[in-house]
Amino acid sequence: MSLELFAQIQDVADSARQTLEAIQSSPAQPTEKSISVLELLSFGGWYIMGPLALMSIVAVYILIERTITLNKARKVDSDFMHKIRDYVHSNKLDSARNLCENSGSPVARVIGRGIARIGSPSKEIEAAMEGAGRLEVARLERGIGLLSLFAKLAPMFGFIGTIIGVINIFYEISLSDNISVGNISEGLYQKMVTSASGLIVGIVSFVAYFVVNNLVERVVEKIDGTGQQFLDMLRETPKA
Numbered sequence: 001m002s003l004e005l006f007a008q009i010q011d012v013a014d015s016a017r018q019t020l021e022a023i024q025s026s027p028a029q030p031t032e033k034s035i036s037v038l039e040l041l042s043f044g045g046w047y048i049m050g051p052l053a054l055m056s057i058v059a060v061y062i063l064i065e066r067t068i069t070l071n072k073a074r075k076v077d078s079d080f081m082h083k084i085r086d087y088v089h090s091n092k093l094d095s096a097r098n099l100c101e102n103s104g105s106p107v108a109r110v111i112g113r114g115i116a117r118i119g120s121p122s123k124e125i126e127a128a129m130e131g132a133g134r135l136e137v138a139r140l141e142r143g144i145g146l147l148s149l150f151a152k153l154a155p156m157f158g159f160i161g162t163i164i165g166v167i168n169i170f171y172e173i174s175l176s177d178n179i180s181v182g183n184i185s186e187g188l189y190q191k192m193v194t195s196a197s198g199l200i201v202g203i204v205s206f207v208a209y210f211v212v213n214n215l216v217e218r219v220v221e222k223i224d225g226t227g228q229q230f231l232d233m234l235r236e237t238p239k240a
Contacts, residue, residue: 048161048194055150056201062143063208070140070215074222076107081226084111085233093118106136106219107226114230122234129227136223140216147212150205158198165191 077083080103087096093115100112113132117125 048157048164049197052154052157052194052197052201055154056204059147059150059201059205059208062147063212066143066212067215070212070219073106073140073219074215076105076222076226077103080108081229081233084115084230088115088118088233106140107223110136110223110227111230114227114234118234122231125234126231129230133220133223133227137216137220140219144209144212144216147205147209151202151209154201154205155198158195158202161194161198162191165194 080099083099084096087093087099096115097112100108100115110129110132114125114129117128120128
């Protein structure tokens with residue numbers, strides 16, 4: 001019995017020794033190498049990634065700045081038109097103009113232009129307000145053209161990077177006369193990174209354009225509605 005146990009122990013020891021020797025003689029496994037986002041973006045090349053980065057910064061800035069400005073432009077005192085009606089019907093035009101100037105909103109500036117023309121024919125008042133409204137809309141739409149341009153231009157920059165990446169792939173193959181992952185990896189990195197970056201910047205710019213344009217339309221509706229309310233007020237008969 002003791003001989004059989006000793007033999008089993010000896011077999012286990014021999015197996016352990018063989019396993020240890022096999023582990024020591026086996027080649028070391030390569031360690032996984034991680035890559036940061038900045039390193040990944042650097043494969044795209046500064047001549048492509050630089051303009052894309054600039055477009056993304058400008059697009060985000062326009063989105064934030066226009067959102068804040070347009071939300072302020074939409075806010076009008078709920079008693080604004082009631083005060084204007086009382087001033088106009090009481091023939092206190094100076095007070096009405098001062099109220100519009102102190103308000104400082106696009107709606108108030110358009111109404112102020114109409115108040116300045118009181119006494120003229122209604123068509124002249126309406127034309128003056130329409131001119132002021134167009135000027136205010138032009139101010140509100142500041143930066144929208146750039147967002148539309150970036151939404152179309154950024155994917156094109158990404159496509160240019162894709163073409164350059166493919167050219168680099170064939171160039172490396174022509175130098176080494178060998179198709180391998182090592183030869184084409186750099187070109188593939190540039191191709192994929194620039195394509196993805198261009199699409200991302202284009203999508204961000206398009207979303208920003210949609211949001212800002214929607215806010216502008218809301219402000220324009222507010223101007224049109226308040227302007228029509230003012231014209232209807234002028235046709236009213238003042239209450240005694």
